[in-house]
Amino acid sequence: MSPAKVEAGHNPLRDPRDRRLPRIAGPSGLVIFGVTGDLARKKLMPAVYDLTNRGLLPPGFALTGFARRDWETQDFAQVVHDAVRENARTPFRESTWRQLSEGLRFVQGTFDDPAAFETLRSTVEDLDARRGTAGNHAFYLSVPPSAFPLVCEQLSRSGLSQPREGTWRRVVIEKPFGHDLASARELNSIVSRVFRPDDIFRIDHYLGKETVQNILALRFANQLFEPIWNSNYVDHVQITMAEDIGLGGRAGYYDGIGAARDVIQNHLLQLFALTAMEEPVSFDPAALRAEKTKVLSAVRLPRDLGRHTARGQYAAGWQGGERVVGYLEEEGFSKDSTTETFAAIRLDVDTRRWAGVPFYLRTGKRLGRRVTEIAVVFKKAPHLPFESTAAEELGKNALVIRVQPDEGVTLRFGAKVPGTAMEVRDVTMDFGYGHAFTESSPEAYERLILDVLLGDPPLFPQHEEVELSWKILDPITSYWASHGKPDTYRAGTWGPASADAMMARDGRSWRRP
CATH class of the missing domain: 3.40.50.720 (NAD(P)-binding Rossmann-like Domain)
Incomplete structure (x- = not known):
């Protein structure tokens, strides 16, 4: 990264109009x-x-x-x-x-x-x-x-x-x-x-990222979204954390841990909880934890984990115009390692709000690009009063919360193509943090360190959430441990074929961000 530039003579005291991080820590x-x-x-x-x-x-x-x-x-x-x-x-x-x-x-x-x-x-x-x-x-x-x-x-x-x-x-x-x-x-x-x-x-x-916290604002500060945030309108939800980097130099940490333990157990299940939880009575730590704990407690795993989970290891391929080695060729990794670098799972939630709505969580290394997003995919309209050809290119409406790198929200919906014929295609409406606000978002660790010094824990999972997350993941990792090796996928692609097959069994497909 380039060195920070010097600004001599600038008063470092916080501008009172700066509302990004308004609280000041006491002696500590x-x-x-x-x-x-x-x-x-x-x-x-x-x-x-x-x-x-x-x-x-x-x-x-x-x-x-x-x-x-x-x-x-x-x-x-x-x-x-x-x-x-x-x-x-x-x-x-x-x-x-x-x-x-x-x-x-x-x-x-x-x-x-x-x-x-x-x-x-x-x-x-x-x-x-x-x-x-x-x-x-x-x-x-x-x-x-x-x-x-x-x-x-x-x-x-x-x-x-x-x-x-x-x-x-x-x-x-x-x-x-x-x-x-x-x-x-x-x-x-x-x-x-x-x-x-x-x-x-x-x-x-x-949980310190601005866009993660914006899930709460998006859901509960707007009358627009919450009425349709349920099984009456939502077909399914996809939560993705994809990375385009490999694991060179991280053998000591990663081998034996894998993508599911490294990312799904904490990051993705926390994003899931914020997406699926009920409205808290307030945004104080106890109220937020109570709702996250309730929805994590309501998670039900599919009976057939072989059909509704997938795992993979990246093989050699091309990424960013460069030839890259596979996971087993990375320095320090065992040549017979069964540690997965890609993991995908389906979760169901036994609540009235989400009955019948599957949540698909996936993460992986050496995927097509670096992106983290939550995609709420809505059901198709029950009746389309158009000729069959007029809306044949129309997909499902989707609300996509982009956590990184291009923080913002995208809404996908159908609109008429200009011209005399009635033809409807998908279009997108986009909100980007960088364009909408002059304030830059604080880095996640800034917010979290300040919260520690202030003793303010709303963004920190307590032990109940951690234990519930492991209760969800343990049966999956135990199943994988007794069922052979992960499938392979070429670096630069979007995961193994088994992940696509997992979605196809449900009549759905993964988004390609």
Whole structure:
């Protein structure tokens, strides 16, 4: 990415008219475990800088890194500086950087070293005295899930997890939240012994995206859509997260996890819940969680998982004009791996609103293009008062919420073709965030980090949602584990033939975004 440009002399305090992120965090600090990883460098550090630049963090905010590297604080400061210059979304300002850099600290150590956590405790106490962080600290576990229990144990043993009266201590956990229902419950038990439920923040960065939150606005702020958001009018719903990248360099994380655990269990089931849930009594965290939990509880899997699920592995092919290797040829992957890089499933919802409406969820690597969308496909009109040829090219109406990369909403409907004959074809009406608003959307991690510091959890799934998601997915992954290998599909295509066959059995077809 290109370096952020310098704007000297600019007042970094937030413009009072800027309503994108209007809440300002109180005295606090953030400790990042795994601070040398890609997530910290590309997302977390730039998000902290951008929040500082917007005036949304307190002047005494502190950022502490914990890692094995033999660094001093000035070395860590250089790493943060480089990450900010490369990846920050707001302009680089020396005044903002000076304010942030004064609160930077680094602690060297390993997760199994109690002495390092004692040093961290002393560092936090020193920040309380020197920076005015007031005993309020969040611990961001940007580490492999296998390390969660050990880090939590050390935080408890050192006293770092126990707040004094009138202060708070919070923990942030990155996905995946376990690899099945049993491990998710075990992880929740471990973390809950150290932190209170309200102080545990499970990050799903998709829920910080502006367009994901716009699902709620689209549905419940408009009289136009909600009356037809049900089985009387909706034929089916497709939720897609497609990526055009491969998995080179990610063998240590991905092999054995797969597309379903990596994406469907968290991102897609959360998008499903927001699309299918009933209207909450308010938008406070408890009310939102209650409705998401209810609809996840109502999910029913098809009896024949072989006919209504599909999985695949990408083979060599062409993408973006380049020849790319297949999954099994990627460096570090086992040549006999059965890990899927494409997954598609059908869900049914046993509620009055959605009875008879299937939800199709799919995700994959090395697909035709990078896109995430929710497509609500409506039934055809029961009667078309035209000659048979007049509307033969007319498809089903669809409302498509584009989550990324071109954020917005598209409505597909029929319109008359200009001319003397009565001929109807599909047209689209398009809303794009970039065209409709002068304000740029905040990056997802900006919103989520700010919510953690504010103690505001509406965008974070609680353990009930996580466990219900695994209850949905576990039977599918267990079925796949006992039924051979994934089908193959060429890189640059839209998945294996079995995914198309899965839809064809229901008389439907996948969208090609």
